[in-house]
Amino acid sequence: MSGTAPGSGPARKVGLVTGAGSGIGRAAALEFARSGAAVAVLDIDESTADETTEMIRKGGGEALTVAVDIADERSVRAAVERTVTAYGGLDFAVNNAGMASHHRQLDRMTADEFERAVHVNLTGTFLCMKYELPLLRGGGAIVNIASNGGLYAIPHAPAYVAAKHGIVGLTKAAAVDYAPDNIRVNAVCPGPTRTPGFEKVAAGTDMVAGQEAITPLGRLATPGEAAAAAVWLCSDAASYVTVIAMSVDGGRRA
Numbered sequence: 001m002s003g004t005a006p007g008s009g010p011a012r013k014v015g016l017v018t019g020a021g022s023g024i025g026r027a028a029a030l031e032f033a034r035s036g037a038a039v040a041v042l043d044i045d046e047s048t049a050d051e052t053t054e055m056i057r058k059g060g061g062e063a064l065t066v067a068v069d070i071a072d073e074r075s076v077r078a079a080v081e082r083t084v085t086a087y088g089g090l091d092f093a094v095n096n097a098g099m100a101s102h103h104r105q106l107d108r109m110t111a112d113e114f115e116r117a118v119h120v121n122l123t124g125t126f127l128c129m130k131y132e133l134p135l136l137r138g139g140g141a142i143v144n145i146a147s148n149g150g151l152y153a154i155p156h157a158p159a160y161v162a163a164k165h166g167i168v169g170l171t172k173a174a175a176v177d178y179a180p181d182n183i184r185v186n187a188v189c190p191g192p193t194r195t196p197g198f199e200k201v202a203a204g205t206d207m208v209a210g211q212e213a214i215t216p217l218g219r220l221a222t223p224g225e226a227a228a229a230a231v232w233l234c235s236d237a238a239s240y241v242t243v244i245a246m247s248v249d250g251g252r253r254a
Contacts, residue, residue: 012062014087015234016040016080018070018128019097021048023195024145026055027227028094033061035231040083042068043097070097070124080131089137092234095128096145100197101160114159121163122170129174129185139182141238143230144171148191148249164189168245175243184242186233190226191215191249216251 015032019025021043029039033056041056043049046067056063064086068079084090101117102109125144132142149157150164168187175185192198192211198220202208212219229248232238247253 013037013091014040014083014089015092015094016042016066016083016090016132017094017096018042018068019145020052021045022052023096023197024190024193024223024226024230025094025096026052027223028096028230029063030055030059031224031227031231032092032234033059033063035235036061037091038062038064038087040064040066040079040086042066042079042083044069068097070095070128071120073127076124076127077131080128080135084135090132090135090140091137092141092143093128093132093136094143094145094230094234095125095132096230097124097128098145098163101157101163103156105156106158109158114162117159118163118166121160122166125167126170129170133174133178133183136181136183139184141184141186141234142174143233144185144187145226145230146171146187146189146245148189148247148252150187150189151245151247151253171245172243179242184233184238186238186242187245188226188229188233189245189247189249190221191247191252193221193223193226195223214252215249216254219250221248221250 015037017025017029020029020041032039041049041052049065053063053065066079069075098121144167146167147164149161150168171187226248
């Protein structure tokens with residue numbers, strides 16, 4: 001990528017974002033498009049992906065909706081291949097799709113609940129990377145959206161924490177293995193972010209106030225603030241940055 005934006009320079013860059021139908025994924029897809037990149041908008045919910053695609057097109061950008069279930073290997077392979085067929089290549093990918101897990105302690109969680117959360121979050125990220133990495137042209141960059149739960153514990157979320165820690169480890173392993181190919185792999189670890197999903201869970205509770213009280217910056221992130229980190233990590237401004245898990249949590253790690 002030339003300059004500081006993924007789409008700057010004479011050749012339009014191509015990227016894909018999973019879970020781009022809402023929240024951080026949508027914000028990232030919109031920002032990549034504003035930077036001039038062509039964006040494949042991947043989501044299990046094709047209708048919300050279509051909304052993101054239409055937003056990009058109305059803003060003068062180029063986008064393509066691709067339905068994908070990241071828990072299904074054939075679906076992931078088809079989605080990545082469709083992106084490359086449509087645009088002729090792949091320069092970056094943001095693997096954002098995932099799921100929350102049941103809010104309960106480990107001994108009260110069934111094996112099926114645990115395995116489902118790990119399969120969608122961790123194995124799903126693995127599957128995306130498996131098919132993205134060989135198709136990245138001229139090096140390229142991958143950003144995996146983990147969580148602050150990938151850096152430290154979150155109470156009553158054992159499966160989620162285990163999966164997100166796994167994403168951070170997978171990111172580091174891939175970054176080392178593919179560095180000789182000039183491929184950079186990083187993770188973004190957002191703290192609580194005011195996505196539609198978070199707002200739905202927090203509605204009618206004091207969750208927002210409670211989370212803000214333990215955040216040094218005194219507020220929660222917007223989806224765009226978390227997405228901005230991913231966009232930067234995919235740009236040439238971060239050309240010497242790899243193998244990191246960037247905390248975007250308002251100072252909570254301190």
